[in-house]
Amino acid sequence: MSLKVLIVEDEMIIARFIEYQLHSLYTGLESHIALSVDDVETYMEHNSPDLVLCDIQLNDRLDGIELMERYATKKLFSLVFITSYQSKNSIDRAAALNPENYIIKPLGENRLYAGTHMIIQRLQQQRNKNKALERLKTLTPSELNILKMIALRYTTKYIAETLFLSPYTVKNTRHRICRKLDLNEANNALLSWAIEHQHLLKF
Known part of the structure; x- marks a missing residue:
């Protein structure tokens, strides 16, 4: 079973860049891009992601933090915020959701790798462990x-x-x-x- 990654980013070029970099860095990922709040809601109705990479500044009725607040207690997933916002207020708001990392734009391959590597590695190790345990049964x-x-x-x-x-x-x-x-x-x-x-x- 693949590791499910949800990319919440309203700019398609950036979303595709993130997706491309993740697939070039890691194997066994199943990625999905959500360009809007509606896209996220539709995806979450039928899926449970392992990792969500979420932009804070969404040109929508909710920003990324407000959107993730909806799912923080309903879904179990690791959360990484990706944003150009560097204000103390936005960082404090994001921190209230206990994200595992906070990556500042502009994004590059190294910055994305540094912000996601340990998280994805841990998730993959846990997935492999669960798979092994199921087979041992x-x-x-x-x-x-x-x-x-x-x-x-x-x-x-x-x-x-x-x-x-x-x-x-x-x-x-x-x-x-x-x-x-x-x-x-x-x-x-x-x-x-x-x-x-x-x-x-x-x-």
Whole structure:
């Protein structure tokens, strides 16, 4: 599942620039541009974004802060304000919504990267963790037990001897685990996955 990013910006050229830069910097993003308050309302009716990049100065019936106030308690998303406003008042108003960052225009690739990188990285890590946990739930207790031993770098022979199983049974179990985790069985993919996600396995 892709990370959903909503870009709220009433100038299409700037919105497209933001979208282009995000897709050039990160993989696995699903972006949507909202040019108006109505666009945001329509999007929010059917979607729950993971990250909202919102301009404060919208030429509309609401500014970006007022617009985000509508959704701050209804939707769970990370919020970054992007604006040319640098006044203390606007910063204080924005801060009341606990945004994760506040990026000042004019935008450039480096400024956008600095303002979004740690947030998107954290969101992607959490998404990957949730995905891994969901896949682990599909394993049987015996499959999970063997996966834990694989994470400890035990060989098929050692696992078989320890669990009083035949090596053939252990190999078949490894194949089933690979299918459930959607892994290619070549290049020690299962071992690499088990080591990488060892912190999710309860020993």
